[in-house]
Amino acid sequence: MSAPYPRVALIGLGLIASSMAHAMRAGGLCDEIVGHAKSAETRAIARDLFCDRVCETAAEAVQGADLVVLAVPVGAMAAIAAEIAPHLKPGCTVTDVGSVKGAVVQAVGPHIPADVHFIPGHPMAGTEYSGPRSGFATLFQNRWWLLTPLDGTEPAALARLEGLLKAMGAQVDAMDVAHHDLVVAVVSHAPHLIAYTMVGVADHMRRVSQSEIIKYSAAGFRDFTRIAASDPTMWRDVFLTNKEAVLDILGRFTEELFMLQRQIRMGDGDALHAYFTRTRAIRRGIIEAGQDTAAPDFGRGAKPAGD
Numbered sequence: 001m002s003a004p005y006p007r008v009a010l011i012g013l014g015l016i017a018s019s020m021a022h023a024m025r026a027g028g029l030c031d032e033i034v035g036h037a038k039s040a041e042t043r044a045i046a047r048d049l050f051c052d053r054v055c056e057t058a059a060e061a062v063q064g065a066d067l068v069v070l071a072v073p074v075g076a077m078a079a080i081a082a083e084i085a086p087h088l089k090p091g092c093t094v095t096d097v098g099s100v101k102g103a104v105v106q107a108v109g110p111h112i113p114a115d116v117h118f119i120p121g122h123p124m125a126g127t128e129y130s131g132p133r134s135g136f137a138t139l140f141q142n143r144w145w146l147l148t149p150l151d152g153t154e155p156a157a158l159a160r161l162e163g164l165l166k167a168m169g170a171q172v173d174a175m176d177v178a179h180h181d182l183v184v185a186v187v188s189h190a191p192h193l194i195a196y197t198m199v200g201v202a203d204h205m206r207r208v209s210q211s212e213i214i215k216y217s218a219a220g221f222r223d224f225t226r227i228a229a230s231d232p233t234m235w236r237d238v239f240l241t242n243k244e245a246v247l248d249i250l251g252r253f254t255e256e257l258f259m260l261q262r263q264i265r266m267g268d269g270d271a272l273h274a275y276f277t278r279t280r281a282i283r284r285g286i287i288e289a290g291q292d293t294a295a296p297d298f299g300r301g302a303k304p305a306g307d
Contacts, residue, residue, distance in 0.1 A: 003028065003029055003030045003031050004029055004030070004067075004160055004163050004164040004167065005029075005030055005065075005066040005067035005093070005160075005164060006030060006031040006032065006066055007030065007031065007032045007034065007064055007065045007066050007067075008020075008024065008030045008032070008033050008034070008065060008066065008067045008068075008069065009034045009035070009036070009061045009062045009065035009067070009068045009069065010033065010034070010035045010036070010051070010061075010069050010071060011035075011036050011058050011061060011062070011068065011069065011070050011071060011072060011080055011084070012036075012037060012070065012071035012072035012073075013035050013036070013037040013042050013043070013045075013046040013051070013071070013132045014071060014130050014131055014132065014134070014135075014231070015126060015127065015129060015130050015131070015134040015135055015139075016071050016097045016123060016125075016126070016135075016139075017035070017069060017071035017097070017135070018046070018049070018050055018132050018133075018134065018135025019125075019134075019135035019136055019137065019139035019140065020069065020071075020135075020140075020168065021033050021035075021046075021050035021051065021135065022050055022135050022136055022137035023137045023138075023139070023140060023168040023169065024164075024168065025050065025137070026137040027167050027168065029164060029167050029168065030067075032052045032053070033050065033051050033052050033053075034051065034052065034053045034054070034055060034061050034062075034065060035047075035050075035051035035053070035054045035055070035061060036054065036055045036056070036057065036058045036060070036061035037054075037132070042131070042132050043056070045131075045132040045133060046132045049132060049133070050132075050135070057083070058080050058083050058084050059083050059084055059086075059087045060087075061084075062084045062087050062088055062089075063087050063089070064089055065088075065089060065092055066089065066092050066093070067092065067093050067094075067095070067161075067164070068084065068088065068092060068093070068094045068095070069095055069096070069097065070094065070095070070096035070097070070098070070104075070108065071096070071097045073098075073233050073234050073237045074098045074099075074100050074103055074104060074107070074234075074237040074238065074241050075233075075236075075237040075240070075241070077096065077098065077103075077104055077107040077108050078107035078108065078111075081107060081108040081111035081112070082111050084111075085111040085112065085113060088112075088113060088116045089116075090113075090115040090116065091115060091116070091117075092116055092117070093116070093117040093118075093119060093157055093160070093161055094108070094112060094116055094117065094118050094119070095118075095119050095120065095121045095147075095161060096108065096120055096121060096122075097121060097122060097123055098120075098122065099122050099184055099188060099189070099234075099238055099242075100181055100184070100237075100238055100241045100242040101120050101122065101148045101177045101180045101181055102177050102178065102181050102241075102242070103241035103242065104120050105120055105148075105150065105177055108120075109150070117153065117154060117157035118150065119147055119148075119149055119150075119153060119157065119158060119161055120147070120148045120149075120150070120177070121145060121146065121147045121148070121161070121165075122145070122146045122147075122148075122180065122184070123139075123140060123143065123144075123145045123146075123165075123170065124143055124144040124145065124146060124184075124187075124188075125139050125140050125143035125144075125145075125170075126139075126230075127139075128226050128227065128229040128230050130230075130231040130234075138169065140165070140168045140169045140170040141169035141170075142169065142170075142171065142290050142291070143169075143170055143171065143291070144170065144171050144172075144173055145165045145170040145171065145172050145173075146172075146173055146174070146175060146180055147161070147162070147172060147173070147174045148174065148175060148176060148177045148180050149174055150177075158174075181242050181245045182245045182248070182249075184242070184245075185242060185245035185246045185248065185249045186249055189238055189239065189242055189245070189246050189249070190246060190249040190250055190253060191227065192227055192228075192230065192235060192238075193239065193246065193250070194253070195223075195224040195225075195227035195228045196227075196228045196235075198221070198224045198228075199221075199224050199225055199228040202221065202224075260272070260275070263275075
């Protein structure tokens with residue numbers, strides 16, 4: 001069977017791009033992987049671990065590529081798109097892995113030539129690790145990869161990209177841009193912001209009281225610290241570019257928090273029990289959907305292969 005995309009260009013060589021490279025290598029899904037990263041050190045590591053060729057510029061990397069994957073922070077998308085636009089092969093597909101889609105469409109879309117397919121995407125997979133050593137071939141297994149095809153997207157180009165993502169183990173779904181950004185604000189962006197806040201509060205308490213918060217951290221707090229260890233540049237850009245959806249969800253979160261505060265203050269055990277029962281069902285649904293396992297690891301799981 002021929003490779004879905006003979007030559008793939010990865011622009012940005014962190015966790016997602018390196019995992020894509022390993023997955024494509026493992027499945028024989030491309031003939032050549034060309035990479036570019038801003039850092040010379042990153043380029044050297046990628047050349048050793050998963051790229052056939054590594055280029056000093058994004059413009060050089062995309063030349064002749066059948067698929068171009070933009071795997072840089074959302075704030076860098078516009079400059080990269082402007083750089084590569086004149087060098088894109090007619091008929092190629094450009095996609096991205098940013099977790100915000102409205103800002104990416106605005107940043108990238110105007111630069112894409114009419115004879116190039118632009119299909120924004122977002123893999124709902126990741127770890128707290130970053131960099132070119134962090135990738136592993138099974139990152140996308142049974143994880144959702146959301147696509148937000150724009151008006152006029154050719155069905156054949158969309159099907160071709162979906163075929164590659166499914167071959168890497170992902171489940172694929174499509175939705176419009178605005179709906180995507182609201183959904184991820186609920187399931188990803190707001191939880192990350194809450195985790196950053198909780199870890200910040202704990203750090204403040206540790207400094208003020210000299211208490212043993214880190215030494216005695218329980219599983220719940222360790223999960224917060226795992227989330228809060230994610231790439232700070234990426235998450236800064238996420239919150240600045242998806243601010244409306246995030247602020248909407250944070251407003252709803254604040255209302256829920258005030259309700260719980262009142263129930264605790266009033267000693268309303270029945271209401272608290274009913275609330276926690278409903279939220280517990282969400283966890284069961286995630287496990288039943290195959291998006292996590294019920295097996296405990298108490299926040300001490302092994303680092304992914306290749307790190």
